[in-house]
Amino acid sequence: xxxxxxxxxxxxxxxxxxxxxxxxxxxxxxxxxxxxxxxxxxxxxxxxxxxxxxxxxxxxxxxxxxxxxxxxxxxxxxxxxxxxxxxxxxxxxxxxxxxxxxxxxxxxxxxxxxxxxxxxxxxxxxxxxxxxxxxxxxxxxxxxxxxxxxxxxxxxxxxxxxxxxxxxxxxxxxxxxxxxxxxxxxxxxxxxxxxxxxxxxxxxxxxxxxxxxxxxxxxxxxxxxxxxxxxxxxxxxxxxxxxxxxxxxxxxxxxxxxxxxxxxxxxxxxxxxxxxxxxxxxxxxxxxxxxxxxxx
Numbered sequence: 001x002x003x004x005x006x007x008x009x010x011x012x013x014x015x016x017x018x019x020x021x022x023x024x025x026x027x028x029x030x031x032x033x034x035x036x037x038x039x040x041x042x043x044x045x046x047x048x049x050x051x052x053x054x055x056x057x058x059x060x061x062x063x064x065x066x067x068x069x070x071x072x073x074x075x076x077x078x079x080x081x082x083x084x085x086x087x088x089x090x091x092x093x094x095x096x097x098x099x100x101x102x103x104x105x106x107x108x109x110x111x112x113x114x115x116x117x118x119x120x121x122x123x124x125x126x127x128x129x130x131x132x133x134x135x136x137x138x139x140x141x142x143x144x145x146x147x148x149x150x151x152x153x154x155x156x157x158x159x160x161x162x163x164x165x166x167x168x169x170x171x172x173x174x175x176x177x178x179x180x181x182x183x184x185x186x187x188x189x190x191x192x193x194x195x196x197x198x199x200x201x202x203x204x205x206x207x208x209x210x211x212x213x214x215x216x217x218x219x220x221x222x223x224x225x226x227x228x229x230x231x232x233x234x235x236x237x238x239x240x241x242x243x244x245x246x247x248x249x250x251x252x253x254x255x256x257x258x259x260x261x262x263x264x265x266x267x268x269x270x271x272x273x274x275x276x277x278x279x280x281x282x283x284x285x286x287x288x289x290x291x292x293x294x295x296x
Contacts, residue, residue, distance in 0.1 A: 029179040033062070036173035040066040043167065044140035047072045049130060050100075051081075052089030054194050055145030055177075058184045059170055063143070064098060072139070076126045077104040079212045080111070080200040082219050092190065103129060107210070111201060114210050116156075118201060123160035131164060143167045149177045154285060195232040196284060203236050217271050224266055230254070232282050240273035248281030 027035075040046070040063050048063055050056045050073040063071050073093055077086060086102070093100040103126075110121040130142055144161060146168035151158070161168060170180065184192035200215045214237055221235040221242060230250055236243040244263075246254055254260060254277060264275045 025174050027174065029175070029183055032173045032175050032179065033183055036062055036169055036175065037066045039169045039172055040068050040143075043068055043143065043169075045070040045138065046141045046143060047074050047130065047134050047137075047139050049127070049142060049144040049166070050075050050089060050093070051145070052085050052092070052191075053145065053197060054184060054191055055147055055170060055180060057092060057189055057191055058180050058187075059143065059145045060093075060098065061096065061184075061187060061189055062169075064096060070139070072099045072101060072137070074130050074133070074142075075100065075102045077102050078107060078122075078199075080107070080210070080215050082197075082200060082223070084219075084223055085197065088191070101133070103133070105129060112210050114201060114204055114206055114208050116206050119155070119157035120160050122199075123157040124163065127160060127164035127166055141167055143169055146171050147177055147180060148174050203234060205236075205238065220270050221267050221272070224270075225263065228259075228263065234282055235267075236278075237272075242267050242272040242275045243278050244276065245278045245280075245282040251277065251279060251281050 025032075046063055046068040048056060048060045048071070050060055052075070060071075060073055075086070075089055090100065090102075105126065108118075108121045108125050111118045115121070127142065127144075134140075134142055142164070144166050146158070146161060147170040150171065160166075175183075181192050200218050201210055203218045204210055204214065218235050218237055222233050225233045225235070225244070225246070230246045232247045232250075234245040236245065244254070254263065260277075267275045
């Protein structure tokens with residue numbers, strides 16, 4: 001998984017370059033990757049909080065290549081994590097040959113009640129438990145896949161990262177999401193173009209009780225749509241109504257008479273009474289727009 005030599009920058013000194021947020025970063029992605037490896041080599045025995053997403057997959061592969069002194073991947077298993085995503089994560093871990101610990105945790109009360117800052121409580125309890133395990137194992141550092149772009153969105157979980165002293169090497173190295181995808185492709189990682197995903201609780205409006213049966217219903221509906229060729233998909237649940245979001249360029253395809261009727265019938269069989277399509281299409285953080293607007 002070693003990267004090719006960067007032809008544009010031949011005099012890089014390997015220094016960990018963390019640029020000021022106000023200063024444009026002129027480093028190439030390959031320079032940033034070398035900085036990332038240097039950061040990782042200094043972390044000692046390291047545990048990667050591994051979700052199976054693009055960022056944590058890339059970070060785990062980089063940690064193995066660095067290499068760190070000792071490496072383990074830790075994955076949270078809760079009812080709101082899609083089962084297919086956990087299966088994909090386990091498959092990649094086996095291919096990479098890294099020790100993997102899957103930790104099954106209960107749903108926090110704040111997450112169950114779907115409060116606005118639910119991500120904070122989820123990450124706080126998750127990282128807190130991971131830290132307890134690491135201390136028993138004699139490990140030094142817990143890292144996560146937060147990247148340089150993540151501070152631009154509504155991310156209440158970032159507070160939990162700081163409080164639990166979790167390192168974010170991708171962010172420290174200044175790596176953005178497009179750069180991580182490009183590097184992942186060059187490294188031959190299987191999910192370099194995997195669509196962004198979030199936990200299933202994000203499909204339910206804030207301050208609405210989260211029931212396990214609703215999570216399974218949403219998961220089954222989204223998995224079905226993905227199997228129909230809609231890669232970036234969300235099924236938002238509003239009581240007994242499903243509001244489907246797909247990429248804007250895929251909206252017309254979903255509206256085709258045969259496709260629309262087939263999908264509608266299947267989602268009703270799963271348990272929805274009404275099935276609707278969001279004509280605006282998928283947009284990241286759509287459920288957070290009201291929060292961001294009120295915070296200004």
